[in-house]
Amino acid sequence: MNNIKEIKNEMLGERYYEIDHKSGLKIFVYPKENYASTYAIFGTKYGSIDTCFKLEGENEFTEVPEGIAHFLEHKLFESEELDAFARYAKTGASANAYTSFDKTCYLFQCSDNLEDSLEILLDFVQNPYFTEKTVQKEQGIIGQEINMYQDEPGWRSHFELLRALYHKHPVRIDIAGTVESISHITADLLYECYETFYNPANMALAVAGNVTVEQVLNMADKMIKPKECKKIERKFQIEPAEVVADKVEHKLSVAMPIFAIGFKEDIKTPERTLKESLESTLLLDIIAGKTSDLYEELLSEGLINTTFDAEFFEGYGYSAHLFNGESNDYDKVRERITAELRRVMNEGIDRETFDRIKKKHYGSFIMNFNDVDSLANSLVGEYFNGDGLFDQLSVLESITVEDVENRLRSAINLENSAMSVILPN
Amino acid sequence: MNKKFYKEIGAGVKLLCVNSEKFKTNCIHVDFYLPIGEFLAAQNVLSSLMGHTSKKYNSFKKFNAKVESLYGADFDSSIATVGEKVKMKFAIEVPDDRFSLDGESISESAVDFLVEILSNPNAENGAFDEENTAREIRFTLENLDAEKNDKRSYAISRLRQLMCQNEPYGIDREKLYNDVKNLDSKALFKAYENILKTATIVITACGTLKAEMLEEKFSAFAEKIQGREIASLDTIYVESADEIRYFTEKMDITQAKLVMGLRTGMKDADDNYFAYRVMTDVFGGGPYSRLFMNVREKLSLCYYCNSRLIRDKGIIFIQSGIENENYEKAKNEIFNQLEVMKKGEFTDEDFTSSITALCDAFKGVGDSPAAVCTFYGSQALDDCVIDGSEYAKLISQVTREQVTECAKKVTVDTVYLLTGEEKGNE
Secondary structure, three states, X not given: OOEEEEEEEOOOOEEEEEEEOOOOOXXXXXXXXXXXOEEEEEEEOOOOOOOEEEEOOOOOOEEOOOOHHHHHHHHHOOOOOOOHHHHHHHHOOEEEEEEOOOOEEEEEEEOOOHHHXXXXXXXXXXXXXXXXXXXXXXXHHHHHHHHHHHOOHHHHHHHHHHHHHOOOOHHHOOOOOOHHHHOOOOHHHHHHHHHHHOOHHHEEEEEEEOXXXXXXXXXXHHHOOOOOOOOEEEOOOOOOOOOOOOEEEEEEOOOOOEEEEEEEOOOOOOOOOHHHHHHHHHHHHHHHOOOOHHHHHHHHOOOOOOOOXXXXXXXXXXXXXEEEEEOOOHHHHHHHHHHHHHHHHHHOOOHHHHHHHHHHHHHHHHHOXXXXXXXXXXXXXXXXXXXXXXXXXXXXXXXXXXXXXXXXHHHOOOOOEEEEEEEEX | OOEEEEEEEEOOEEEEEXXXXXXXXXXXXXXXXXXXXXXXXXXXHHHHHOOOOOOOOOOHHHHHHHHHHOOOOEXXXXXXXXXXXXXXXXXXXXXXXXXXXXOXXXXXXHHHHHHHHHHOOOEEOOEEOHHHHHHHHHHHHHHHHHHHHOXXXXXXXXXXXXXXXXXXXXXXXXXXXXXXXXXXXXXXXXXXXXXXXXXXXXXEEEEOOOHXXXXXXXXXXXXXXXXXXXXXXXXXXXXXXXXXXXXXXXOOOOOEEEEEEEEOXXXXXXXXXXXXXXHHHHHHOOOOOHHHHHHHHHOOOEXXXXXXEEOOOOEEEEEEEEOHHHHHHHHHHHHHHHHHHHOOOOOHHHHHHHHHHHHHHHXXXXXXXXXXXHXXXXXXXXXXXXXXXXXXXXXXXXXXXXXXXXXHHOEEEXXXXXXXXXXXXX
């Protein structure tokens, strides 16, 4: 039997349905009244960081080449007959897929023929077909994708920073791997990864927009193949608390130096709670957002431009507070950020600022509920993190200025940061 | 389902409001259209400056604190060209009034904010604030410089300049850079006054806000502008290229960028537009297109290879990222696929896939307030307002023969290669 639960939020006037499908698959259906389009996403909790794993009962861990999750994403679109794109071409849906550090997702958006497109999605993701020849063909295409990113300074500075922050954690490797690492990928290895991670129990389906629960369940009942559910064990090497390098520099064709600064959190447990994540987001907005003193000062002194921003970066086994921007005097920017963090650690956060930033995030939260794509993506993302879609609001409400101050003092160690700079060549 | 209100509320001031209850937000766009011309440098600076400070909110911090107080509004000011028109856009999106915590009408405050920053910029006695001007000129120069950071758009920008060097569309980036550098606070203010006086202004809004409220506030804004004299917005359509011109430039990069500019034969933005739209899509739109299926999937030469129609200029751009040594192969295959289009040798399946995908996409255009504002905004400029499903209907009426006829008129004008190293024989 499929167990259906209605999840409501009175303030927003919104609701969606969470379904435990009999196959073990978690399904979310989010009907949006008067919407013409629908967005569907079928994802597995399997990303670029899952490079060493075994199934329950197996003796040995399997280590696979870097970039294989992303490679698999490309290859799943192919089948012995029509590939998935050719099938979607008949329904008119706009389809795509992406791989991140911790998940791989297949998606489409459509206005017509929802059921046909949903059938295609559920079918091709569950039916892998690889041969050595098709694997080889993809190495050329993905090789070009990797090279494209090599020339993107923002991307490069981000990954070079991760390599300066992390010794062992696979977050330090590029999501698509390298031209060298993907040359070791074979059809057999792809099947092995597929069999491990593409199991309904490790996956989720979310459909938002012009859709009903019945439509999705009918299709899931017809299409989802039950599989024996085995527990996946992932192996991560122990990550030292310290950063790898204080500063790394690389050269590219850029107009002005591009920097990324990261403060590595010394974590005792692999995952941050939703509350900790939100505290960090508020904190960074207070310290370095567009209404912060730091931002205004750095701008007027000519040390940064409006590309400057900060983000909280976390996932299984890693957590860091990041600052990115362009500057000719990036060392000075780093000093000033560090000094400002120190000042706030000592003096605390101004309450008025805290209230304004909190109100801003209340508004931003509400604004996420317009777009079917962001709803479906968030449903899957939050589920893999162990949270519900509406949880953010109540957690946000519960956060106090003291919580954010404590988060600053516990999560940021001023002595443990790294900087990556992309210099003009 | 949606109620549309459309009215010219002053000379060259158009207001379009789409009412819908289904969204959580209200969205307002104000677009200023002028021909590409003498004020281009100033427009670049003003688009940044007026989105960062105003007389009332005279520091970056105060300005953004106001934006944050509007429940974390999404505010954006930007500049872009639409054919040979320059569009300066000021856009804001805020949570719907029903989410207000203290009874304030968030949407009305958002409109007041827009009117305030447009009417009262950070200037006095015919000049913008000096310090501010210097800072914004710095941002603009850094922004122009940073164009080379993104190799994909840099290649297109170079192509555009080389291909259209005798048309306003081929903006000379070096001249623009120097013009920005030479601006001062007075020249900037003069440009600001000129923009208000001569631009066609299009206001689009979507959500629950009332058209009457918008009309009242924006009419008052427009009435205050003295001596409105609307500049005409014409674009030169070059119908065909005599011969193909080839350019190669070098940069220290890993992946080469191959881009091409084609003349479509369109005489204006409405000349067979829907057929050209389908033709460009069959050629290089989605993953069902000729370019994707052949240059990427069959020959494995690239990760992306696509074409896009610039309706307002009658041009098609093709872009691809390739291995340097594959230049000839990729170029020849793109030419080859263009021939397939011209000879009408694309399959029925190619054709129907494209029609189906385009229709599907247009039907969904009403599901995001910002997309609604953008979609109707460009139409309101031309006084023709139709919705997504009517658009889809016009797409579905295009025939194979029309597509082939369009393709036959297409000529390759310029081929541009941005490469990391010496290229083989050409």
